[in-house]
Amino acid sequence: MKLSLTLTVAAGLMATTALAQDKTVTIASWGGSYQEAQSKALFAPAAANTGIAVKEETYGGMSDVRLQVSTGAVTLDIVASGSGSAARAGAEGLLEPLDYSVIDVSTFYPTLKSEYCVGGDVFSTVYAWNTKTYGDNGPQSWADFWNVEKFPGKRAYRNKVAGALEPALMADGVAPEDVYKVLDSEEGIERAINKIRELKPHIDVFWSSGAQHAQLMKDGEVDMTTGWNGRFDNAAKDGAMVKYSFNQALLDYDCFAIPKGAPNKDTAMAFLAEISKPEYQDDLPKYITYGPTNKAAFDTGEITPEVAAMLPSSPANAAMQLPISLEWYIKWETIADEKYQSMLTE
Known part of the structure; x- marks a missing residue:
């Protein structure tokens, strides 16, 4: 009986590990210091905390998404985009609508998200x-x-x-x-x-x-x-x-979108929910002077008043601007x- 129970528990642990290993997302961004900052602040920590494996690529923007969607050969699960490009791509039918019952944007600036793209940083x-x-x-x-x-x-x-x-x-x-x-x-x-x-x-x-x-x-x-x-x-x-x-x-803001027909759509949605949390967004300014889209990131204590004064989305600076x-x-x-x-x- 003890051996049987041990085998059952071991099998359960192996299944859980396999499930985590099976969860993968391919993320495309623009490379350079910008993607390096995203990787250090968002992608790598979220992968470690969720067990979702992240494969990073660089891409040429929504023209690449358009080609993948039109040929039915979608390999990207998440793409970084400018807000305007994402809005146009969404209207064109190239992106999946985001599920905001999964992605919590209750503490986001209201203008920094859309039906097809959730804000990742503010400039x-x-x-x-x-x-x-x-x-x-x-x-x-x-x-x-x-x-x-x-x-x-x-x-x-x-x-x-x-x-x-x-x-x-x-x-x-x-x-x-x-x-x-x-x-x-x-x-x-x-x-x-x-x-x-x-x-x-x-x-x-x-x-x-x-x-x-x-x-x-x-x-x-x-x-x-x-x-x-x-x-x-x-x-x-x-x-x-x-x-x-x-x-x-x-x-203005850069955001994350999910291409229409993404192979790991549900995992991508969960990953976007994770990196939208304040405990990730408050690390971004350590690597690049772009502000978080989640206002709660200013309340964690990670962003000093001196750094906040340089960020577009700090409450004082945002109040002076036209969205x-x-x-x-x-x-x-x-x-x-x-x-x-x-x-x-x-």
Whole structure:
């Protein structure tokens, strides 16, 4: 009897171990220091705590997901994505709807999740300035960024419509809470583009990547530019004379999605639930200056007040910003970008 019981218990333990080993997710992100930070803060600890094996890959974005879904050869279970790309991919039918009865987002910022993508980190589109030119007294609003008399100097601005029109309207006097109401028409889009057209003679470079706008500031090639806060932090660490402000910045986020037909959909959903917990998200700023999407991460004691002051999603900084409207981008981005590109080539 004792031998039989021992064998039964051993068989049960072996079955449990095998079950854990069978649970695997393949996650694709963008590589580099960004994915390294995700791996150290989120993927590796969650794998250790859940027994879910993680296979990491890099990928080229939603075009890769589209190819896998269209050919019925889906190998990815979770993908990192920009919020706008995920919104468009979800509308296109490329992503699984997320189960928020499994993924607890009750302490998330309400704008940092969607039907198809759950926020993983927060970044901001800000205006940054060269402290050699302006000292600490650089622009403190988008109106200042447009004010070439008060702040003479060379500007840089993004060459795509994403994050380009909202600052222009705020510079034109539209209250942040009304920006997307005004942009919800072709007339409003034209108003924003006309405001950028007004500044165009003072824009020396229309940048195309985060690496480029950071380099512009490191080289002192422009006196102020728009761009992403984390890139400016890294540039400053490398010696760039750069500062920025979160006032009127655009609050945006990267997120995690599950491709349609993912081979391990249920395991992927459970894994996303795990890495959305505050005890994982509070470690991310140790490796990269992006903020957590889960507000409770600021209450664990892991994020110091000094670090929180640098993060886009800290309560004080988030309160100063305009959250990106994914609904607007789904509806208007294609039309708006055509108009924007036309203005750039004038």
